[in-house]
Amino acid sequence: MKPWLTYIRVIVIAVLAVIIVRTLFVTSCFIPSSGMENTLYRGEGVLVGKWSYGWRVPLQSVFGYKRLLPDDVKRGDIVVFNNPMPADTSTAVDGRELYISRCIGVPGDTLMLNSQLIAEGSDVFSPDTKALYSYPAEAEESVCDVLNSLGIKGNQLAGYTQEGNYIRSFSYYEHYLVTQRLNGKVELLPLYPEKSRKSYPFVVPGKGVPVKIYPWNAALISNMITLHEKRKSYLQGDTVYVDGKPQKEYTFSQDFYWMASNDPVNISDSRLFGFVPENHIIGKALRIWYPARKGRFMQKIQ
Structure with missing residues (x-):
């Protein structure tokens, strides 16, 4: 065989190998903004595992959404996904621009958010965020009964107001549950109203639930x-x-996830476009292959 034919064969095989690897196993993307600093920096190239959550069959507009050997996205994973709310919604899912964020809400989780999904200061509420509330002393027995009925344990009195009202610390989600159970019989007043934020429970949807x-x-x-x-x-x-x-x-017919940026000011995450459906998920960010700073080459992303 002539040498030039050998070279062509090697080149063709190499190109095919790259195509197969990128299509089936690993792809890459560049970080477009500062939203994930200090975990990932603008301009860094990252490797994305296409099998992290099962391989998503391409050409969804032709074959529909299918994923081979599917696995769940884990809370805390840094995930690459297609834009859930593009300017042109007729664009096929797998042809949309890429986003990268950390998953902080999986199906069944409850997140406390305001009605616009953007909390004051552009931060995301956690169900465990605590605040102090007061109520009349004569309502103590009713409050204790509700806490017991809800299985909320270890919630001790935090003190008393000058007027003699009782003070307890509730998370936003606990406050919602207790208020619902009290059904207007007792009013839990924020001890520091100027710092209180009106928030509501948003359940992350799961398939079939x-x-x-x-x-x-x-x-x-x-x-x-x-x-x-x-x-x-x-x-x-x-x-x-x-x-x-x-x-x-x-x-809903599929699972959804809540994605958040590291930078609270950068809202190119679920605060902007809502829950991310599973058919938009590409894979988990694995390692940095093009570092923006020294010592980060092939560093594991976590």
């Missing part, structure tokens, strides 16, 4: 049904209509 629709999540759920379920949905008042029928709850 009904999600209740409330006034604070109605707009988000209606948008998700339109964008990701491809069904006709609209909001009238606080009521979500799907295919012309009012809904009190909705069951």
